[in-house]
Amino acid sequence: QKEVEQNSGPLSVPEGAIASLNCTYSDRGSQSFFWYRQYSGKSPELIMFIYSNGDKEDGRFTAQLNKASQYVSLLIRDSQPSDSATYLCAVSTGFQKLVFGTGTRLLVSP
Amino acid sequence: NAGVTQTPKFRILKIGQSMTLQCTQDMNHNYMYWYRQDPGMGLKLIYYSVGAGITDKGEVPNGYNVSRSTTEDFPLRLELAAPSQTSVYFCASSTPGLAGEGQYFGPGTRLTVT
DSSP states (O other): OOOEEOOOOOEEEETTSOEEEEEEESOTTOOOEEEEEEOTTSOOEEEEEEOSSEEEEETTEEEEEETTTTEEEEEESSOOGGGOEEEEEEEEOGGGOEEEOOOEEEEEEO | OOOEEEEOSEEEEOTTOOEEEEEEESSOOSEEEEEEEOTTOOEEEEEEEEETTEEEEOSOOTTEEEOOSSSSBOOEEEOSOOGGGOEEEEEEEEOOOSSOOOOEEOOOEEEEEO
């Protein structure tokens, strides 16, 4: 059974701080990794994807991948109250099927 | 482009009833998926399809059925609804690629079985 683990939170950070969200996965053969943001009552929205070791930056978001440690993280710089949401880590298997973690709830206080 | 659309948005079913959740995408994506999300949980894959006429089971297929007669549509059928099927159902689509660029989700159907 392929598993994706996340701390459920909530992770509380003040506005303007860096939020760090972490995820571990069990399948060493996994190739592609995704971060989704989900606001309460809404559908998941793709933020980032990464498939090479190292960092990938997109605006205020940075995804980090360490395949040796089976570890993926998402950094959100200059956090805003509008970033308050649940962040889902997902790992791709065959045919781009995704295995999701249970999500980390982020709260950004003004 | 409307993206991925789902109907209905909400539905209440009685135990033993059946229904079909509709999903349509206009992005010409080959791959389509059905997930369910229980409160406080991640998404679990029910069924997926890699093209018209091709479907396969995901992690939690029991109690559900799918068909894929066109690229655009991927309906999910619930037979003999049970309280355990109370959940939010999301349809998603993606296009095949070297690494994939993730899936795009519809707005969801909130289903209650009482």
